[in-house]
Amino acid sequence: MAILVIAEHNNGVLGAATLNTVAAAQKIGGDIAVLVAGQNVGAVAEAAAKIAGVARVLVADDAAYAHQLPENIAPLVVSIAQNFTHLLAPATTNGKNYLPRVAALLDVDQISEIVEVLGADTFKRPIYAGNAIATVQSSAPIKVISVRTTGFDAVSAEGGSASIEALGEVFDARSSTFIGEELAKSDRPELTAAKIVVSGGRGMGNGDNFKLLYALADKLGAAVGASRAAVDAGFVPNDMQVGQTGKIVAPQLYIAVGISGAIQHLAGMKDSKVIVAINKDEEAPIFQVADYGLVGDLFELVPALEKAV
Amino acid sequence: MKVVVAVKRVVDYNVKVRVKADNSGVDLANVKMSMNPFCEIAVEEAVRLKEKGVASEIVVVSVGPSAAQEQLRTALALGADRALLVESNDELNSLAVAKLLKAVVDKEQPQLVILGKQAIDSDNNQTGQMLAALTGYAQGTFASKVEVDGAQVKVTREIDGGLQTVALNLPAIVTTDLRLNEPRYASLPNIMKAKKKPLEVITPDALGVSTASTVKTLKVEAPAARSAGIKVKSVAELVEKLKNEAKVI
Numbered sequence: 001m002a003i004l005v006i007a008e009h010n011n012g013v014l015g016a017a018t019l020n021t022v023a024a025a026q027k028i029g030g031d032i033a034v035l036v037a038g039q040n041v042g043a044v045a046e047a048a049a050k051i052a053g054v055a056r057v058l059v060a061d062d063a064a065y066a067h068q069l070p071e072n073i074a075p076l077v078v079s080i081a082q083n084f085t086h087l088l089a090p091a092t093t094n095g096k097n098y099l100p101r102v103a104a105l106l107d108v109d110q111i112s113e114i115v116e117v118l119g120a121d122t123f124k125r126p127i128y129a130g131n132a133i134a135t136v137q138s139s140a141p142i143k144v145i146s147v148r149t150t151g152f153d154a155v156s157a158e159g160g161s162a163s164i165e166a167l168g169e170v171f172d173a174r175s176s177t178f179i180g181e182e183l184a185k186s187d188r189p190e191l192t193a194a195k196i197v198v199s200g201g202r203g204m205g206n207g208d209n210f211k212l213l214y215a216l217a218d219k220l221g222a223a224v225g226a227s228r229a230a231v232d233a234g235f236v237p238n239d240m241q242v243g244q245t246g247k248i249v250a251p252q253l254y255i256a257v258g259i260s261g262a263i264q265h266l267a268g269m270k271d272s273k274v275i276v277a278i279n280k281d282e283e284a285p286i287f288q289v290a291d292y293g294l295v296g297d298l299f300e301l302v303p304a305l306e307k308a309v
Numbered sequence: 310m311k312v313v314v315a316v317k318r319v320v321d322y323n324v325k326v327r328v329k330a331d332n333s334g335v336d337l338a339n340v341k342m343s344m345n346p347f348c349e350i351a352v353e354e355a356v357r358l359k360e361k362g363v364a365s366e367i368v369v370v371s372v373g374p375s376a377a378q379e380q381l382r383t384a385l386a387l388g389a390d391r392a393l394l395v396e397s398n399d400e401l402n403s404l405a406v407a408k409l410l411k412a413v414v415d416k417e418q419p420q421l422v423i424l425g426k427q428a429i430d431s432d433n434n435q436t437g438q439m440l441a442a443l444t445g446y447a448q449g450t451f452a453s454k455v456e457v458d459g460a461q462v463k464v465t466r467e468i469d470g471g472l473q474t475v476a477l478n479l480p481a482i483v484t485t486d487l488r489l490n491e492p493r494y495a496s497l498p499n500i501m502k503a504k505k506k507p508l509e510v511i512t513p514d515a516l517g518v519s520t521a522s523t524v525k526t527l528k529v530e531a532p533a534a535r536s537a538g539i540k541v542k543s544v545a546e547l548v549e550k551l552k553n554e555a556k557v558i
Contacts, residue, residue, distance in 0.1 A: 069475070070438065071447050093468045097450050100403070100435035104442035109404045109524040112433045122527070127432055128326045132335050133530050140523035175447035175481075179463065179474040192469075196558070220558060228487070238453070238488055239471050244429065245487055247469070253557040263325060270535065274555045276547065282540075291538040291555065294547055304544040309551075309558055 001030025001120060004058075006077065006089040006099075007048055011038045011066065014047040016193050017090035019154035022051055024147040025088050026155065027117035031055045033084070034162070037073055039066035049162040052155050057164045064172035070098035071173040077102045079169060081142055085120075091146040091248075099146050108140035115151030129244040129267035149192060150250035150271060184237050188214075191240065194223035196253045199242055199269070202229035203258020203279065203298060210236055212299070213257060216306040225249065225269075227259045243268035258298050261286025278302065310420035310457075310479075312355045312364045315410055316348035316384055318377040319430045332528040335430075344380040347425025349387075349492040350485040354455060355423055356388035357490065363457045364421075366390050370413050372406045374398050378508060385503035386495035392508040397520065403431070405513075405520035407439035412516035414444055419480065421462065426451050426484040437484035447477035451486040 003025040008015030018034070025032045033056040034048045045059045058080065064072045077098070081087060087102060089095035091113045103110035115133075116124035122137045123145065191197065198217045200210055210224070217224045225242040226235065242249055244267035254272035259265060261277070261284055269275070270289055277290035278298050287293045294301055320326060321341040329336045344352075358364040369389040371377040374396070381392035395409045414422060422444075427434035441448035449455070449464030453472065456463045457479075465474045467486045477483075495503070513520050541547045551558045 067473075067475075070441075070450075074442060093451060093466075096434050097438065097448075100438035101442040101448065103435070104404060104407060104439035107404075109402050109522055110433075110435050110439075111524060112435060126532070127529070128320070128335055128430055129432065130532060131326050132328050133532050135527040135530070136524050137527055138524045173447070175445075175478045176449075177476045179476055181468070181471065181473040183471040232488070237471065238467055239469060244432070245427075253551065253555070264322070270532075274551070274557050275535075275538070276551070287538070287540070289535050289538075291535075292547055292550055293538060293540040294544070295540060301544055305547065308544050308548045 001028065001086065002084045003028060003030050003032050003086040003088060004080070004084040005032060005034045006087070006095065007034050007036045007044065008090050008092050008094060009036065009038060009041065009044040011041055012043060014044050016154060016190070017092050017149045018048070019051065019157060020149035020152045021088050021090045021147045022053060023152040023155045024114065024117060025086070026053050028086055028120055030085070033058055035060070035077065037065040037076055038068065039063050045164050047157070049164050050158055050160050052159040054160045054162045057162045058167055059164060060167045062170045064170055067178040068094055068098065069176050069178065070101045071175050072171050073098040074101035074105055075171040075173065078105045079171065080167070081106055084142060086143045086145065088145050088147055091148050095146050099144060103144040106142055106144065108142055108144055109138065110144045110146065111136055111138060112146050113148040114145055115148050129263050130270065131263065148248060150248055184239050188217060189221065189223045191223045191225055191247050192249055195251050196220045196222035197225050197249050197251045198222045198255045198257065199225035199227065199259060200230055200235070200257050201227035201259030202233060204230060204235060207235040212302045216302055219306055219309055227265050256286050257302060259286055260284045261289065310364055311366045311368065311417060312358060313414060313417055313419040313422045314351050314355045314367060314369045314384065314389065315422070315424045316352065316369055316371050316380050317345045317428045318342050318371065318373050318380045319345045319428055322346055322429055328529055328531045332530055334529050342376070344383055345425050345428045347427060347485050350487070350489050351423040351425050352384045352387050352389060353490045353492040354485060358457065359388065368393060368417055368419065370395065370410065372397060372401060372409050381508055382503050383495060385506045386500045387493060391506055394508065394510045395513060395516065396510050397513055399520065401520050402522045402524055403433045403435035404439055405522060407436050407443055408518045409513055409516060410440050411443040412518050421480065422482045424482070424484045426486055437482050441482040444482070446481050448482045449475060449477050450484045452483050453486050453488045455483055455489065
């Protein structure tokens, strides 16, 4: 078996999601290569070569790959795909963007967001917003798989000494152009990798009140998330959304404040180790999944909690 | 320009689904079905493009059972001009659906194809990207803003760290994210008018497309249930439990 893991990065730093994806590759078993495609990615390639368990790092360094446009990344991956039995990418917005394009070009089905490896061709994945778990088997000659990062513990970023090889051929479809991006700035840990997540919902009332959660999060070293209701109401930006259509998190501790617990929200956080719910409605569905529930006014309870920890 | 919109009939998003006792799948008998929420957003965006004078005709397409005509009629009531059902009672994987949609795109020659970013039943998030690959068109996935500008479409995309804007040469494929728009409701007169709009039914065979798949589902199980939690009385008790019982802070 030969497995290609496509690295997540921002041209400067290797994304943590890559380490979880390599962990899934190790469960499948076989030689693991990592593809780093981007522009000026020397440092990323070196970081990838140090990942425990990685044998080879393939580097495609060109302006065409600077923003990982799928029109350019997909043909690049397809050009080397015949050397592998499995192609894996993390189920980040990037991975979700280019990987199905790769699968279709190879004329194989893709398996999305696996959470467990049962064998080289059999995997588990959630469907219906996580309300059912499907076991699927692939007979494709090249298995194209995206990996839900919260399903696999990250491998060590140190200890490996992979060889680094440059890929010469450049694919530039010129059918799309990068115009710009607006990235939300935050000093707090990244939502999907944080050990503790504090999330607010519609019950927060407005965006200003989220500062109660920021204060608590800073005390705990936590990331701050939100429900769709809070995002749609304009309290916080959309990249903070936790749920079926937002980010999937599985921290050690998830504190849901003023969140009722709709199916779509639970899909994004119900694999957290410990769930705490703070809500004034004692009937809220969130209490059905919470390990510890606290019924009462969040405007009193959250500041009290911040003082107490 | 002509716009093609793909819609899917799925279990209504408010339904709490149950896994069948024999683990063969999810029980969909007598369950409320609706248009996939992301597909509603796709239809709405196409209708808005028509209202702005950018789109001249909207063709709405579904791949699925005969009952999916219901969702196509809904799309017609919302403003689509005509509908096409590729009728198949098999549960098709994304690649098969993308191949069928490719055949429709070849026939209709639209400038823009709009799909939802994912269906809430299979949660695959693949079909739009696969259709883009098969047609060779550029793709703008997870769109929260779409502006057609001459021979290009500018798409603002929701990405992990924030927003990204790309320009795609037309024809192109766009998949919708939640914040692209707020879908409208169909009015009663429009529902009545929609009954008279054309709805063509064809088969995958007629399109010359094989829907064979390399992935099969072995079983479907309910997720592991969480053990029941407790309600604590005070913040002090909560902190004590988190520190000494759960040991997470």
